[in-house]
Amino acid sequence: MRKTVYLLLIFQLITIPILYAQGVGAAAEETSDLWLFIGRFHPLIVHLPIGFIMLAFLMEVMARWPKFKHLEQSVSFVLTLGILSSVGAAVFGYLLSLSGEYQGSTLDWHLWLGLSTLGFAIIALVLKVKQANTAYFTFLSASVICLTLTGHLGGNLTHGSDYLVRYMPNSLRAMTGMPPKPESKRKPITNLEEAIVFDDLIKPITDNSCESCHNAEKTKGNLRLDTKEGFLKGGENGPSLVPGQAAHSELIKRVKLPKDHEDVMPPEGKKPLTKEEIALLEWWINNDASFDKKIAEVEVPDDIKEILDALVNPQQSSLSPLYAMEIKPASKDEVETLKDMGFSVSPISAESPFIQVSYLISGQPLNEESIKALKKVAKQTTWLNLGKAALADGQKFTFLKDFNHLTQLHLEKTAITDEEVKNLVQMEFLEYLNLYNTAITDKSVEPLTALKRLRKIYLWETQVSEDGKSSLQKAIPELAIIADGLPQNFDVPLDSLNDSTVIAAK
Known part of the structure; x- marks a missing residue:
């Protein structure tokens, strides 16, 4: 048992950091499809250490009561499973990072907190074997804390930084010192002629439907749509838009694909763009995709005017603005x-x-x-x-x-x-x-x-x-x-x- 523990500790402290250091450069180069394919299993494997380490912690706590004293005999075995699966999750996570879709400080913190979870768990197991109970429980608790933070950051990478608290009631936000939940409604346009086409019409669309997968921390397809520069630079498939030619712009092609197509944007499972939103995107691109022009400075065809009128005077629209809100479905x-x-x-x-x-x-x-x-x-x-x-x-x-x-x-x-x-x-x-x-x-x-x-x-x-x-x-x-x-x-x-x-x- 001790030899296994020490080998795991050496592997964790030496091998994984070396792999990560090598991966920083490798991510920018072409990576084998096999490694990327294996890396995609990280979200599946990562649930194993979460379950095992949390179970070991709960068993240790429950064993403090005489009625559950027998659970103490199995804690080491469960914790060992948690450590082994953590090593696998770390390796798979490293391979996933080579895709280049994830980057930034959130990825770094996710990595090092994950390794800390593994390190603390290994130290806890060593102390458990040596029967240093007080220190053992301290390190086991530290592992659980790091595990919780790692999972939270993993959710942020996958679903966006506000995923956990998006639907938190304002009462709970006040208790935790967080600002009130932002309104999900589009910022009202009071003067249509002075409104900026990109800032007031296009950016709210991409913020709502695209940014969660194309931001500074998660750049799916090496594409960022959270900045103006990202729109112009494009991604691994080339420019996302061709000013003046909406029909030849990758952005428009993707949002108009069938909802079950593997390349559709937003991906299957997320709310697709409405026909009005797609029409606004096409209109913007056909007008040279300007980031600073006002509505008064571009040509506005009749069909777009109807959409704009509905935004300015929502009470005159046949579709209530209520239906643009994002709410959690009834269970x-x-x-x-x-x-x-x-x-x-x-x-x-x-x-x-x-x-x-x-x-x-x-x-x-x-x-x-x-x-x-x-x-x-x-x-x-x-x-x-x-x-x-x-x-x-x-x-x-x-x-x-x-x-x-x-x-x-x-x-x-x-x-x-x-x-x-x-x-x-x-x-x-x-x-x-x-x-x-x-x-x-x-x-x-x-x-x-x-x-x-x-x-x-x-x-x-x-x-x-x-x-x-x-x-x-x-x-x-x-x-x-x-x-x-x-x-x-x-x-x-x-x-x-x-x-x-x-x-x-x-």
């Missing part, structure tokens, strides 16, 4: 739980994380348990149909305040009150609201005026007066108020509504 368990409780749940489109939810069971009130399950998918729900739904005793529609991503909301024939309507004011994306046959009055008008994106509302068979409707119309001039003249059983979804059915308030 399979959350969706299945809702279905078991009588809800219909389906995505609004094949590749969207947003869902539409309807309550299907008439005569069975929504109780505390079903409302709690519904709230778990509040961020993902953009169409919510609670029409004709009753609430169990003690429940109120106050839970709607959590649904601030709704664009459509059905509350017809429910017991919602004026006080509960106030919970809708945070629904900044709401475009359609059905309050037909409810008991709301003019007291609901003021909170409804806060819904500036609202375009259709059903108010017939309510207690809202003509003056209330006029006040609402004045506050939101674009709003179509359906107030009377329709049959009592007329329930119509937004998509099937046509202009002939709209009866605006007088």
Whole structure:
């Protein structure tokens, strides 16, 4: 056992650093496809030392209790497996680094922390064999700490530097001293003529879809798209763009490949560019791919003007800006739980994380348990149909305040009150609201005026007066108020509504 440990220590302290030093120069030269192929197995192998070393640490901790004392006998064996697999992960990682796709300080820290993980684990095993228990546990703990940091940096290299904290709630960010989560929305363009084509239109697209794989730390295909110089220099396949010729630009060719093609950008599994984003890229390149020209200084065809108008006046766009946001999809368990409780749940489109939810069971009130399950998918729900739904005793529609991503909301024939309507004011994306046959009055008008994106509302068979409707119309001039003249059983979804059915308030 001791001979094995010492051999591992010598291998780790001498061989791997030498390999790395040689690799710095080798990475810049042509590398054998065989080595690169083997290196691609690093993400698979690297999970073995993570599991073994963490398991050895947990077994050592658990062995402190008499009930689990027997685990101590297996710690050395598990730790040895962790060391052996760490050596393999280090070698495979070195081979992967030869591709040149990963570089920078993050790669260096990932390397040396990984080697430190291995070194501390070997020293811990030596001390374990010599029964120096206090020092042994100290080095084992140091190995676990280095392992955690190494894994974090590995995730940064693969997925981007904000991968771990991208969805961290602001409350946790405040506790850890981090700044609030940045808004995922595109920076608004207030003056279209003065906007810089690259900075205001193109850079947000590439930041969102390209930069995670083409940055200073991960340069897939030796291409960087986080700087202007990177765009012009190109990568291993030549220039990424040909100014004035979008059709001959590699960037455009890649984003227009079929989504299952091995060379498509962004790669399979990541959100593809929209047709509007691709059109903007082509327009920019065809206008000589300038990095400093303003929109007023380039030719703007009609199809691009429509896209630009939608960016400046998103309320006039047929597609809500909500759908450009990046959110985490609802989990399979959350969706299945809702279905078991009588809800219909389906995505609004094949590749969207947003869902539409309807309550299907008439005569069975929504109780505390079903409302709690519904709230778990509040961020993902953009169409919510609670029409004709009753609430169990003690429940109120106050839970709607959590649904601030709704664009459509059905509350017809429910017991919602004026006080509960106030919970809708945070629904900044709401475009359609059905309050037909409810008991709301003019007291609901003021909170409804806060819904500036609202375009259709059903108010017939309510207690809202003509003056209330006029006040609402004045506050939101674009709003179509359906107030009377329709049959009592007329329930119509937004998509099937046509202009002939709209009866605006007088």
